[in-house]
Each structure stands twice: as C-alpha cells, then as structure tokens.
Amino acid sequence: GFSPASRISTIGVSQILKIGARAQALKREGRLVIILGAGEPDFDTPDHIKDAASKAIYAGATKYTALDGSPELKKAIQGKFERENGVPYALDEITVATGAKQILFNAMMATLNPGDEVIIPTPYWTSYSDIVEIAEGKPVLIACDAEAGFRLKAEQLEAAITPKTRWVMLNSPSNPSGAAYSEADYRPLLDVLLRHPHVWLLVDDMYEHIVYDDFKFVTPAAIEPKLKNRTLTVNGVSKAYAMTGWRIGYAGGPRDLIKAMAVVQSQATSCPCSVSQAASVEALNGPQEFLKERTASFQRRRDLVVSALNAIEGLDCRTPEGAFYTYSGCAGVLGKTAPSGRKIDTDSDFCAYLLDEADVAVVPGSAFGLSPYFRISYATSEEELKVALERIATACAQLA
Numbered sequence: 344g345f346s347p348a349s350r351i352s353t354i355g356v357s358q359i360l361k362i363g364a365r366a367q368a369l370k371r372e373g374r375l376v377i378i379l380g381a382g383e384p385d386f387d388t389p390d391h392i393k394d395a396a397s398k399a400i401y402a403g404a405t406k407y408t409a410l411d412g413s414p415e416l417k418k419a420i421q422g423k424f425e426r427e428n429g430v431p432y433a434l435d436e437i438t439v440a441t442g443a444k445q446i447l448f449n450a451m452m453a454t455l456n457p458g459d460e461v462i463i464p465t466p467y468w469t470s471y472s473d474i475v476e477i478a479e480g481k482p483v484l485i486a487c488d489a490e491a492g493f494r495l496k497a498e499q500l501e502a503a504i505t506p507k508t509r510w511v512m513l514n515s516p517s518n519p520s521g522a523a524y525s526e527a528d529y530r531p532l533l534d535v536l537l538r539h540p541h542v543w544l545l546v547d548d549m550y551e552h553i554v555y556d557d558f559k560f561v562t563p564a565a566i567e568p569k570l571k572n573r574t575l576t577v578n579g580v581s582k583a584y585a586m587t588g589w590r591i592g593y594a595g596g597p598r599d600l601i602k603a604m605a606v607v608q609s610q611a612t613s614c615p616c617s618v619s620q621a622a623s624v625e626a627l628n629g630p631q632e633f634l635k636e637r638t639a640s641f642q643r644r645r646d647l648v649v650s651a652l653n654a655i656e657g658l659d660c661r662t663p664e665g666a667f668y669t670y671s672g673c674a675g676v677l678g679k680t681a682p683s684g685r686k687i688d689t690d691s692d693f694c695a696y697l698l699d700e701a702d703v704a705v706v707p708g709s710a711f712g713l714s715p716y717f718r719i720s721y722a723t724s725e726e727e728l729k730v731a732l733e734r735i736a737t738a739c740a741q742l743a
C-alpha cells in the first residue's frame with residue numbers, strides 16, 4: 344500500500360480547502376451558500392497589465408527566462424523597493440518565484456536543517472507552519488490574541504528564542520487577522536533581534552497596499568538597516584494588483600540566501616512564467632492610482648462587516664488595520680445549542696453550524712492556530728456581505 348514520506352505525514356489537506364469543497368458541494372445541491380472563505384480580491388487584473396502580457400506573448404516572451412527572474416522584472420522590483428519602502432537592494436539581492444508561496448518554500452528548503460526552529464505568531468497564514476514542516480523544521484507557535492492586537496510582543500519573542508532558532512516569520516498586514524505592525528510596534532521586536540544575531544527575520548508584506556485609516560505601512564529592513572543582512576522581505580503582485588492566478592512573488596534579501604533559494608527553485612520550477620513576469624513589470628512600473636480606489640472599496644466593506652459582527656451578541660471583532668479579512672472572537676457562542684440539537688463547543692463547530700444551517704462559509708480559527716475565532720474574507724460584494732451577516736446574526740440568535 345501507499346504510505347507518504349514522514350516529512351508530509353503531519354500535514355493534512357488545508358481546512359480552508361475542505362470547507363471550500365463542502366460549500367461547493369452544498370451549492371451543487373442547489374443551496375445558495377455565500378462563501379466568505381477565499382483569500383483573493385474580487386477585482387479583476389487591470390487592463391493595462393493584461394495588455395502588457397498579450398504584447399509580451401507576441402513579442403516572443405514565451406521561453407524560459409533567467410532562473411530567478413528576468414532582468415527587467417528584477418529592475419522593476421528594485422525600483423519598487425526603493426520608491427515604496429526606501430530599501431535599496433542590488434539586482435542579485437532580488438529573487439522572483441511562482442508566487443510568494445514558492446518564495447517561502449525556497450527560503451525554508453534552502454536554510455532549515457532538521458529540527459531548526461521557526462517562530463511563528465498565531466494566528467498565522469496556514470502555509471507558514473506547513474512549509475516549515477515540509478522543510479523538516481519545527482514551527483514554534485506563539486499565541487497573540489485580539490487583546491494583544493494579534494501582534495507579537497518583544498517579551499514573547501525574547502522568551503521563544505533558543506540556540507536552534509533559525510527564523511522568525513512576521514506578516515503585516517496579516518492574513519488572517521488583518522492586524523498590522525506600525526514602526527512603533529516593530530521597534531521593540533527588532534531590538535530583540537539585534538541582540539540575537541543567529542536569528543533571521545522573514546517579513547511577509549503581501550498586503551502592504553491594502554491598509555486603512557491612514558495607517559503607515561513600514562517594512563523592517565527600512566526601520567533597522569542593521570538587520571538588513573539577515574532579513575528576507577517577501578512581497579508579490581497577487582493581492583495588490585489582483586493577480587493571484589498569474590503566480591508571481593518576489594523577495595529582497597542577502598545575496599547568499601538569494602543564491603541558495605535559486606538552487607531550490609532551479610530543481611523545482613526552473614523559472615516563473617515568462618508572460619506573468621512581463622505582466623508584473625507593468626504592474627510595478629505602470630499606473631498605481633487604482634490601488635487607492637480599490638483600498639477605499641475594501642475599507643467600506645471592512646467597516647460594514649466589523650460593525651455588523653459587533654452588533655451580534657456573542658461575537659467580538661477587533662477592527663483590522665489592513666488586508667481583507669476580519670478575525671472575530673466567538674467565545675460568547677460556545678457552550679450553546681442550536682435548535683437542531685447541534686452543540687457548539689468549538690470554533691470549528693460554530694463554522695460547521697454556519698455552513699450547514701445558515702449557508703455561510705467562513706473559516707474557523709483552528710485553521711490558523713488560534714481559537715476561538717473565525718475568519719471572514721470580505722473580498723466580495725457589499726450585497727452578499729449584508730445577506731451573509733444577516734444570516735450569521737439569525738443563526739447566532741437561535742443559539743440557546
């Protein structure tokens with residue numbers, strides 16, 4: 344019979360995908376399920392980016408490119424890091440991969456030896472711990488609840504560092520919490536890292552353009568240049584430019600790390616898609632005005648969702664600084680029973696109840712390493728969000 348390699352034996356199929364599959368199955372049965380699970384903008388890729396891609400196809404950009412990114416795209420990324428983040432990277436300190444997910448994978452495969460520890464604050468994007476485990480590292484999970492603003496504290500970081508710590512992974516704004524680190528939030532953490540030169544910092548800035556209320560996005564390599572030689576600054580075009588399907592992510596970091604990551608990539612995917620790279624050059628160098636409008640639209644939806652959630656007894660939602668998720672506490676509905684007799688003991692029970700009996704698909708906090716919470720992705724129309732929140736309110740009111 345088949346048995347999987349031990350390196351993947353601890354990793355299940357993502358709960359998010361399972362819920363998505365169940366929601367789709369209910370839809371096929373004719374139920375009008377509203378899915379608030381997807382981690383992608385509902386906007387389309389802008390036309391000027393699509394045009395650049397089709398031009399590139401006819402101009403012959405249909406062959407392998409340089410291993411970890413075409414010179415044109417690396418230049419565009421270099422310009423972006425300078426212009427938007429104030430961080431200078433040389434071209435050989437930049438790498439491009441098939442999504443930020445592959446960037447993370449390349450980085451962990453290139454650096455972790457079995458048992459090396461990676462500090463990950465919870466709630467975290469589910470792939471972080473799974474990628475660390477595939478690379479035979481050990482995720483060290485640290486709970487950062489709503490009261491802490493879903494942010495890691497310097498004392499927690501200090502206490503978690505051991506001689507085996509290789510990385511700490513931070514994500515601002517965060518999927519799933521929407522919480523972001525200001526410069527003042529980052530500073531004490533960076534001071535801890537300055538005292539532990541064996542620990543490297545991976546920052547995932549995927550949602551940098553989706554921030555609200557004049558929140559000022561900053562990246563650690565800009566705040567503390569002394570950490571730049573052990574920081575990997577990860578970003579991508581997926582969320583900012585509504586380009587999830589194009590599969591382009593990138594990073595800036597120390598030359599030797601970037602080189603080692605290219606070794607992994609060379610035996611996995613050779614190079615990122617040539618056409619998508621050409622499109623990404625246009626995304627980064629082209630007009631940026633539409634980003635503001637899109638963020639304003641996300642902010643309206645955030646406000647709608649947060650206030651509707653907080654009006655529901657038993658739920659408690661912190662206002663996120665960015666991204667397009669809410670991560671709402673649901674401690675107040677646990678221990679209750681639905682009219683059907685179903686007991687709600689955990690956030691997973693609550694989400695299963697919402698899906699089965701209220702036709703709304705959301706993801707339980709257990710999928711992101713911190714309970715009891717649930718994540719809503721509000722990258723869907725305001726009309727659908729309103730209906731979904733009414734359904735959640737009704738479902739909660741029926742619990743006793």
Ligand code: PLP
Pocket residue numbers: 382441442443444445468514517518547549579580581587590591592
């Ligand atoms: N980082 C975070 C925090 C994400 O939420 C995602 C996607 O959901 C990614 C990275 C990966 O993005 P991609 O592989 O599409 O570049």
